[in-house]
Amino acid sequence: MKAAVLNQIGDTELELRDDVTTTDVGPAEIRIRVRATGVCHSDISAMDGTLPALAPGILGHEGAGEVVEIGGAVDQFAVGDHAVLTFVPPCGTCVNCVGGRPHLCAIHSIAAFMNPRFVVGGNPAFGYAGTGTFAEELVVPAAGAVQIGADIPFEIAALVACGVMTGVGAVLNTAKVTPGSTVLVLGCGGVGISVIQGARLSGAAQIVAVDPVVDKHEIARHFGATHAVTPEQVAGLHQSLTGSQGWDYAFDVVGAPPTIRSAWDNARRGGTVVVVGAGRADAMVRFSAQELFLHDKRLLGSFYGGADVRRDYPMLLRLWQAGKLDLDGMITKRIKLDEINDALRALRDGANVIRQIVTY
Numbered sequence: 001m002k003a004a005v006l007n008q009i010g011d012t013e014l015e016l017r018d019d020v021t022t023t024d025v026g027p028a029e030i031r032i033r034v035r036a037t038g039v040c041h042s043d044i045s046a047m048d049g050t051l052p053a054l055a056p057g058i059l060g061h062e063g064a065g066e067v068v069e070i071g072g073a074v075d076q077f078a079v080g081d082h083a084v085l086t087f088v089p090p091c092g093t094c095v096n097c098v099g100g101r102p103h104l105c106a107i108h109s110i111a112a113f114m115n116p117r118f119v120v121g122g123n124p125a126f127g128y129a130g131t132g133t134f135a136e137e138l139v140v141p142a143a144g145a146v147q148i149g150a151d152i153p154f155e156i157a158a159l160v161a162c163g164v165m166t167g168v169g170a171v172l173n174t175a176k177v178t179p180g181s182t183v184l185v186l187g188c189g190g191v192g193i194s195v196i197q198g199a200r201l202s203g204a205a206q207i208v209a210v211d212p213v214v215d216k217h218e219i220a221r222h223f224g225a226t227h228a229v230t231p232e233q234v235a236g237l238h239q240s241l242t243g244s245q246g247w248d249y250a251f252d253v254v255g256a257p258p259t260i261r262s263a264w265d266n267a268r269r270g271g272t273v274v275v276v277g278a279g280r281a282d283a284m285v286r287f288s289a290q291e292l293f294l295h296d297k298r299l300l301g302s303f304y305g306g307a308d309v310r311r312d313y314p315m316l317l318r319l320w321q322a323g324k325l326d327l328d329g330m331i332t333k334r335i336k337l338d339e340i341n342d343a344l345r346a347l348r349d350g351a352n353v354i355r356q357i358v359t360y
């Protein structure tokens with residue numbers, strides 16, 4: 001089959017090949033024919049070494065498709081089912097799963113680092129984050145997919161698998177934004193726009209979107225931002241909009257020390273700071289020992305939007321069906337796998353794209 005292969009960490013291009021295969025479907029696994037996948041910044045972060053990944057490998061982790069084969073012990077899927085993938089398949093029995101925090105389950109994620117599920121030119125190759133949706137087919141544990149209705153377009157379903165779950169989930173599950181509150185969102189990519197939509201759904205009274213790419217400001221307003229500015233303009237709004245008190249909630253959706261620091265500085269005393277952006281392991285953010293207690297702020301990390309995928313994927317798709325969550329509008333461009341390197345370049349260069357979707 002066709003797939004885009006990352007040969008080594010540090011490569012800026014993926015190699016398009018048509019001789020890629022998967023491993024056989026194990027008893028507790030399923031084979032999915034990928035029908036749509038988004039391109040997320042975390043794919044670029046795998047290529048440049050910001051986030052852990054193994055090479056050779058197949059990137060892509062925001063996908064949806066059709067079940068085409070099931071293992072002997074799988075009873076929750078049938079061939080022909082439509083499904084959304086997840087890069088954190090919950091094992092169901094570990095302390096995190098039992099404790100109601102299945103997005104922190106590491107059982108399948110660790111296994112994915114040890115068990116390559118692709119074969120490229122006769123050699124084993126890893127699926128990024130246990131997935132690998134830049135391939136026409138992939139094999140995942142049955143827990144790595146959630147069944148959806150056949151009436152939901154695959155491109156809409158794909159968005160939910162990472163960006164929308166992460167962004168809306170950071171608002172609803174992690175921060176628990178309350179009606180009437182004020183929200184600052186740093187970064188207006190696919191995940192940041194999802195944070196803006198989550199804040200709008202939560203009834204936030206003021207949503208200030210920040211992005212250096214001015215063309216994204218109008219898009220941010222379309223999705224619910226009440227104000228949209230460049231990073232340089234934040235200080236002015238801090239004064240004029242919040243009376244120099246700061247915002248109730250501040251989200252970093254970039255993952256760089258300056259934006260994390262800005263989220264902290266711009267949250268009000270007693271406010272909530274949420275780090276959604278995924279930064280490098282060696283990038284440090286400085287806080288004084290005094291400010292951490294004195295301002296009584298909540299500094300929260302948000303991994304995968306605190307997702308309980310079996311609860312939250314259907315919830316997000318119901319919101320879309322009800323016209324309350326705009327997913328169609330997040331698709332800037334539909335492309336074929338052959339154009340994947342252009343799409344990665346556009347995202348890396350900060351072009352005016354929210355989500356580019358590969359359809360198969």
Ligand SMILES: NC(=O)c1ccc[n+]([C@@H]2O[C@H](COP(=O)([O-])OP(=O)(O)OC[C@H]3O[C@@H](n4cnc5c(N)ncnc54)[C@H](O)[C@@H]3O)[C@@H](O)[C@H]2O)c1
Nearest residue numbers: 041042166187188189190191211254255276277278303304
């Ligand atoms: N927490 C998680 O589990 C999780 C899941 C998915 C993605 N992520 C991370 O979320 C981040 C966003 O992902 P994305 O796909 O939306 O990326 P993206 O590239 O589409 O968007 C990032 C946006 O940040 C903007 N930006 C750059 N510098 C800025 C600054 N100084 N101030 C404000 N905005 C700035 C860019 O112009 C761009 O619009 C990435 O770090 C990604 O790896 C985290």
Ligand SMILES: [Zn+2]
Nearest residue numbers: 040042162163
């Ligand atoms: Zn992602």
Ligand SMILES: [Zn+2]
Nearest residue numbers: 091094097105
């Ligand atoms: Zn678990």
